[in-house]
Amino acid sequence: MNDKLRDFLYERQSLLNVFIAVFTAMIVGTLVIYFMGYDILESYEALYQGAFKGRFNFGGTLERFVPLLLSGLAFAVASKASIFNIGVEGQLYFGAITAAFFGYIIKGVPSLVHIPVTLLLAAAAGGLWAVIPGFLRAKYNVNEVTTTIMLNYVAIFFVGYIVNHPFKNPNVGVPQTPNVQPTARLPKIMLPSRANIGIFIALALLVFFIWLLNKTTFGYKVRAVGFNPFFTDYVGVKSKLIMVLTMFLSGAIGGVLGGVEVLGIHGYVLDNFSPGYGFDGIMVGLLARNNLKALPFVAFFLAALRSGAINMERFTGVPKEVIGVIEAVIILLAAAEVIVEIKKRKSSDKGGVEVG
Amino acid sequence: MGDLGLIINLNLLRATLRMSTPIALAAMGLVITEQAAITNIGIEGIMLIGAFVAVAVSYFTGSWVLGILASVAAGVVVALFMAVIHLKFKADVFVAGIAINLFAIEFTRFLLRNIFNTAGSFYDPNIVPIPSITIPIIDKIPVLGTLLSGFKLTDYLGIILVFVTYFILYKTVWGLRIRFVGIHPLSAETGGVHVNIKKYQAMILSGIFGGLAGAHLSLGYTRQFIENMTNGRGLIGVAAMYFGGVTPINTWFASLFFGFTEALGNNLQTFGLPSQFMLMIPYIATVVAITIGMIRKQKREKNNLL
Numbered sequence: 134m135n136d137k138l139r140d141f142l143y144e145r146q147s148l149l150n151v152f153i154a155v156f157t158a159m160i161v162g163t164l165v166i167y168f169m170g171y172d173i174l175e176s177y178e179a180l181y182q183g184a185f186k187g188r189f190n191f192g193g194t195l196e197r198f199v200p201l202l203l204s205g206l207a208f209a210v211a212s213k214a215s216i217f218n219i220g221v222e223g224q225l226y227f228g229a230i231t232a233a234f235f236g237y238i239i240k241g242v243p244s245l246v247h248i249p250v251t252l253l254l255a256a257a258a259g260g261l262w263a264v265i266p267g268f269l270r271a272k273y274n275v276n277e278v279t280t281t282i283m284l285n286y287v288a289i290f291f292v293g294y295i296v297n298h299p300f301k302n303p304n305v306g307v308p309q310t311p312n313v314q315p316t317a318r319l320p321k322i323m324l325p326s327r328a329n330i331g332i333f334i335a336l337a338l339l340v341f342f343i344w345l346l347n348k349t350t351f352g353y354k355v356r357a358v359g360f361n362p363f364f365t366d367y368v369g370v371k372s373k374l375i376m377v378l379t380m381f382l383s384g385a386i387g388g389v390l391g392g393v394e395v396l397g398i399h400g401y402v403l404d405n406f407s408p409g410y411g412f413d414g415i416m417v418g419l420l421a422r423n424n425l426k427a428l429p430f431v432a433f434f435l436a437a438l439r440s441g442a443i444n445m446e447r448f449t450g451v452p453k454e455v456i457g458v459i460e461a462v463i464i465l466l467a468a469a470e471v472i473v474e475i476k477k478r479k480s481s482d483k484g485g486v487e488v489g
Numbered sequence: 490m491g492d493l494g495l496i497i498n499l500n501l502l503r504a505t506l507r508m509s510t511p512i513a514l515a516a517m518g519l520v521i522t523e524q525a526a527i528t529n530i531g532i533e534g535i536m537l538i539g540a541f542v543a544v545a546v547s548y549f550t551g552s553w554v555l556g557i558l559a560s561v562a563a564g565v566v567v568a569l570f571m572a573v574i575h576l577k578f579k580a581d582v583f584v585a586g587i588a589i590n591l592f593a594i595e596f597t598r599f600l601l602r603n604i605f606n607t608a609g610s611f612y613d614p615n616i617v618p619i620p621s622i623t624i625p626i627i628d629k630i631p632v633l634g635t636l637l638s639g640f641k642l643t644d645y646l647g648i649i650l651v652f653v654t655y656f657i658l659y660k661t662v663w664g665l666r667i668r669f670v671g672i673h674p675l676s677a678e679t680g681g682v683h684v685n686i687k688k689y690q691a692m693i694l695s696g697i698f699g700g701l702a703g704a705h706l707s708l709g710y711t712r713q714f715i716e717n718m719t720n721g722r723g724l725i726g727v728a729a730m731y732f733g734g735v736t737p738i739n740t741w742f743a744s745l746f747f748g749f750t751e752a753l754g755n756n757l758q759t760f761g762l763p764s765q766f767m768l769m770i771p772y773i774a775t776v777v778a779i780t781i782g783m784i785r786k787q788k789r790e791k792n793n794l795l
Contacts, residue, residue, distance in 0.1 A: 169603070217581075217583060217584075219583070219587070269776070269780055269783075273780055273783040273784055273787065274783055274787070275776075275779055275780050275783045276528075276779070278528075278530075278583045279528075279727065279728075279731065279775075279776075279779060280776050280779065282530070282724055282727070283724075283728060283772040283773075283775050283776050284772070284776065286721065286724075286768075286769070286772045287769050287772050287773060290765040290766070290768050290769045291765065291769070293765050294763050294765035294766065297763065297765070298763055412587070412591065415584075415587055416591070419584065452599070452602050452603065454595065454598050454599040454602050454603075455599065457594075457595030457596075457598055457599060458595055458596060458599050460591070460595060461588075461591055461592035461594075461595040461596055462592075464587075464588045464591055464592065465574065465588045465589070465592055467588075468574055468578075468580040468581075468584045468585050468587075468588040469574050469578035469579065469580045
C-alpha cells in the first residue's frame with residue numbers, strides 16, 4: 134500500500150471502521166429490499182422523502198433526533214471515565230416521572246420559569262438514580278453494566294407503580310399521569326410535526342459537555358480517570374469522586390431526555406412509555422466511538438433512517454422492519470473494535486533522513 | 490385470611506417452578522460462560538431467536554422435537570457469532586451482548602412480519618407444543634400430584650440439566666479446564682490449555698442452553714411467539730447467576746426464588762394489588778448480592794496483602 138495512504142488510514146482507522154460498519158449494513162439492507170422483490174431506487178427515494186421532504190416529515194426526523202442525541206450523549210459522557218452506563222433507560226424514567234410531577238403540580242408561573250425548573254429537577258432525579266451504580270463501582274468496584282441493567286428494571290417498575298396508583302390520571306382508563314400544565318409544555322417549532330424546542334436544549338447540552346470535557350480541569354480529570362484511575366489517584370485526583378460525579382452528569386442527561394420527551398412530546402407519562410431510548414444511546418455512542426462531536430451526525434443519520442422508514446413502508450410497501458435489521462447489523466459491526474486493522478508503519482520505513 | 494389463601498396456595502408453588510425454568514436454563518448457560526470469564530448477556534437475544542425458530546419449525550414441520558433441535562442449533566449459531574465478535578474482533582463482551590440482544594429483537598420482528606405476515610405475535614393451532622408429562626401414581630396423590638406432576642417435558646429437563654451442569658463443571662477434566670481459564674488464563678495457556686478454544690466451547694454450550702430456554706418459552710411455557718417475548722428473562726438469568734454465586738445448584742435456587750417473586754407478583758396483580766414492588770425484588774436482591782460479593786472480595790484481598 135502507498136505509504137502516505139497507509140499513514141492517512143492508520144490515523145483514521147476508527148472512523149474507517151465505522152464507515153465499513155454503516156456501509157456493510159446499508160448493503161445488507163439493500164439486498165434484503167431487493168430479494169423481497171421491491172424496487173431499490175423507488176424505496177430509497179421514499180425513504181429520503183420521508184426523512185426530509187416537507188415540514189411534517191423533516192419535523193419527524195428532528196423529533197427522533199433529540200432522544201437519540203441525548204441518550205448517545207449520556208452514554209458517551211460516562212464512557213469518558215470508562216464507565217458503561219447501560220442505565221440511561223432507568224434514568225430517563227426517573228426524569229420523566231419527575232417532569233410529569235412538577236410540570237403538573239407547579240401552577241401559575243410563566244413558561245420561562247416553569248420549563249427550566251422542571252427540567253433541572255428531572256436532571257437531578259436522573260442524576261441521583263445514576264449515582265447508585267456510580268458509587269457502587271467507585272467504592273466497591275461492582276461492575277456497573279450489571280447494576281445498571283438491574284436498576285433499569287427497578288426504575289421502570291417504580292414508575293409503573295407511580296403511574297398505576299398514586300399519580301394516575303383518574304379520567305382515563307389507561308395507566309398514565311395527568312397532563313402537565315400548558316406552561317410546562319415545550320413550544321413546537323415545526324407544526325404539524327411534534328418537533329419542539331427540545332432540539333435546542335439537546336444541542337446546548339452537547340455544546341456544554343464538549344466544553345466541559347475538553348476545556349476544563351474537571352473534564353481533564355474525567356478523561357484521566359478513564360485512562361487510568363490508579364495513576365490519577367497517585368497524582369492526587371480523587372478518582373472515585375470523579376467517577377461518581379461523571380455518573381451523576383450522565384444520569385442527569387438521561388433525566389433531561391425523559392423530561393424533554395414528557396414536556397415536548399406526550400405531556401404525561403404512560404406506563405412503559407419509552408421504546409428503548411436509553412438503549413439507542415448505546416448504538417449512537419458506539420458508532421460515534423464516543424466522540425462527542427460525532428454524536429449529532431450519527432444521531433441525525435439514524436433519526437432520518439427511522440423517520441424515512443415509515444414513509445417507505447407507506448408508499449412502497451417495504452416493511453419498516455428492514456431499517457431495524459439495518460440498525461441491528463450496524464450495531465453488531467460497530468461493536469467490533471477492529472474490523473480492519475491498519476498496522477502502523479515502523480518508523481524506519483518512513484524514509485526520513487537518519488540523524489547521527 | 491381468605492384473600493391470602495387465594496394469593497398464596499399450591500398453584501403459586503406450581504407457577505414458581507414454571508416461571509423459574511426459562512430463567513434456570515438461561516442461567517446454566519451463563520454459569521458455564523462466566524466460569525470461563527465471559528459474561529454472556531447476549532443470552533437474552535439467543536433465547537429470543539431460539540423462541541422464534543422453535544415456533545416456526547414446529548409450525549412448518551408439525552414436530553416439537555424438530556422445533557427444539559432447530560432452536561438449539563440457532564442458539565449455537567448466534568452464540569458463536571457473538572463469540573467471534575468478542576474474541577476475534579475484540580468487541581467488549583457487554584457491548585457484543587447488547588448488540589446481539591438488539592439484533593435479536595429487530596431480526597425476529599422482521600422475520601415475524603415477513604414469514605407470518607403479522608406484527609406483535611404469532612399463534613396458530615398448527616404450532617405443536619412441547620408435551621406435558623404426567624407422572625403415574627404421584628399424579629394421583631393430592632398435594633404431591635399438584636406439585637410434581639403435569640409439567641412440561643422441558644421443565645423436568647431444566648432441573649436435570651442443573652445437575653448435568655454441576656457434573657460437567659466439577660467432575661470432568663473439561664470443566665476443570667474451563668474453570669482454570671476463568672481463574673487464570675495466562676497460567677492455563679502456559680499449562681497447555683487453549684484458552685480461546687475453551688471460551689468458544691463454553692459459548693457453544695451457552696448457545697445450547699439459550700436455545701432450549703427459548704424453545705421452552707415459546708413451545709412449552711406458552712404456545713406462540715410474541716415480539717420481545719423473553720422480556721428480560723435472560724437478564725434475570727444473569728441476575729440469578731450472580732445471586733447464586735456462579736455455581737449451578739445455588740443459581741438454580743436463585744432462579745426458583747426469582748420465579749417465586751414473579752408468580753407472587755402475578756397473583757397480587759390479579760387482585761388489583763400493586764405488584765411492582767414484588768417484581769422489583771429479584772433485581773434489588775441481585776445488586777445487593779453482587780455488592781456484598783465484591784465487599785468480601787476486597788476484604789480478602791486486603792487480608793492477603795497484610
